[in-house]
Amino acid sequence: MSGIYRSEAGGLLVRERYLANLALWPVDNDQWRIPTPEGETFVIASGQVTAPPLVLLHGSGSNSAEWASRIPELARHFRVYAIDMIGEPGLSAPSRPDMNSDAYALWLDAVLDHLELARVPIMAFSLGSWLAVDYATRRPERVDRLSLFCPTGIGRQKRGFLLAAILLNSLGRWGKRKTVTGMLGPGVPAMEAAEAEAFLDQVLLVSRHYRYRSEELPVFGDVTLRRLTMPVQVFAGERDVLFDAVGTARRIAATVPHATVRLLPGVGHVVPPRPEAELAFLAGAAPGGVA
Template sequence: MRKLLFQFSLLFLFVSCATSKKAKFDDYVFKTKSEKQTYINSYDKALKLWDIPYSEENIKTTFGTAHITFAGPKNGKNLILLHGMDASSTMWYPNIKALAKNHRIYAIDFIMEPGKSTLTSKPLSSDEIVLFYNEIFDHYKLKKFDLVGASRGGWIATLLATQKGNSVDKIVLLSPAQTLKFIDKPRKTSSALLLKLFPSEKKFSKTLKTFSTHPEKISPIYNRQFYLANKYAKSNSSMLKMTPFSNDELKSIKNPVLVLIGDQDVINSEESLERAKKYLINSKTETIKDAGHFLTIDQSKIVNDAMIDFLE
């Protein structure tokens, strides 16, 4: 495993160096201004897939501008959505109607990835990631809120929940990456790295088939945005700093936690659920049949029902 991680590190370093030479403007995520605008145009089209009333807002943080998309009743319980790697808040289109029915949604674009948040500092450490989100929570005076995190967003949700004095209530982890264990099938997931190195439609299609059992369910509009995120954004080596949480860190989380993984997931396995059961003392776990890492799309209704039943 360490050897594979070292190889991944070299790949990310190679890409980061290569893309930095091509950079033509001061942006820590995108390579050129025109490519960023093309991506943003695609983002706006994908966000319309939510198909419910929503609003957007940018707020200033210590590390740059945070972009938040709101939906749902203003008097509903606050629910923070943390998306997967390179997926942005638009990824919630198969789930947002169910989640926003009784919750006030705050979907936050992670500042170090493609989206509408804009990083103006150096890449963030784990402590700084916590500060970034806490500044958002403080800005909106959010207390006793729920968290839903997918993939990398699940890792961030877990990180936030381990902090003393946090305001988190219930937590849903959707195939959290590098959270309960290291990547289950690293060789299969290498297709995502190759896509970053040499982006192409063919490699993108292969990656989708690796992470999803039903890639045909993915909206072409969202597909386009997700592809552009991989094609135009600089590589983000911060994923290499994401390591599974220790037994003590997991045991420190007393909150109710729901952990869902797909039965054909390449990131997690039953070992992940066993560790959750053992160390997340107030957890409920479930394996979703005929679903991969993209379980929110592969089996959206089943996942939506499970989340709503748990949260409400």
């Protein structure tokens, strides 16, 4: 575990916080540890067993607790499988295979095979969206549709904010909180006060103890993106300081013309839930266009 953490003790603190959050999971659920080529993978399943499936993939430096506020509504319509990504601060293996290889696709193959899911819709955020796109371009027959939030690997990765973050982080807890809110954007202040405070504390805890991925994320080429023949829905925050949301929207519009792309003004890297649009798409509403 210590490989992705600054210390074994720090990793235990992050794990204990996650376990406490799981104890507050808002609906009845099943929890599994699934064997894969990259080690065990932790999955939380919510909703009726007979409901259509939906797979959730969280973002970088996070875990499936990221989806807790969305779960009650999603679980009314789907059998929801929230998967802790490998190499992230959840309960899955710390493995981080080469992102330019097919290792992540083979990993997700193993998870879906174990769950006996032949074809699924995927909802994903940030790094999870990268993984979802990688999988969908390699295994299009297994992905029914993609609902992506602030996807990475499409638009340019920004570096300017990192310089401001280094300065702010030198100013103690206040500066670190300013870094987090600046990085994640107006979506955090839009939360209820208690939820926003808990969210910020979680991000600060992880940032103290977790080693974020340092490598550049592979960028998908146009030929690869054109393999996304399934329905695609994208939400991106126009004020995202981490990735070029406008560039992301343009590339998707050019390479996946059937996709629905929603570029949200005044929104950063955290996109507030839009349950009506999300559910309509996941339930099979026809996509199309840039909004």
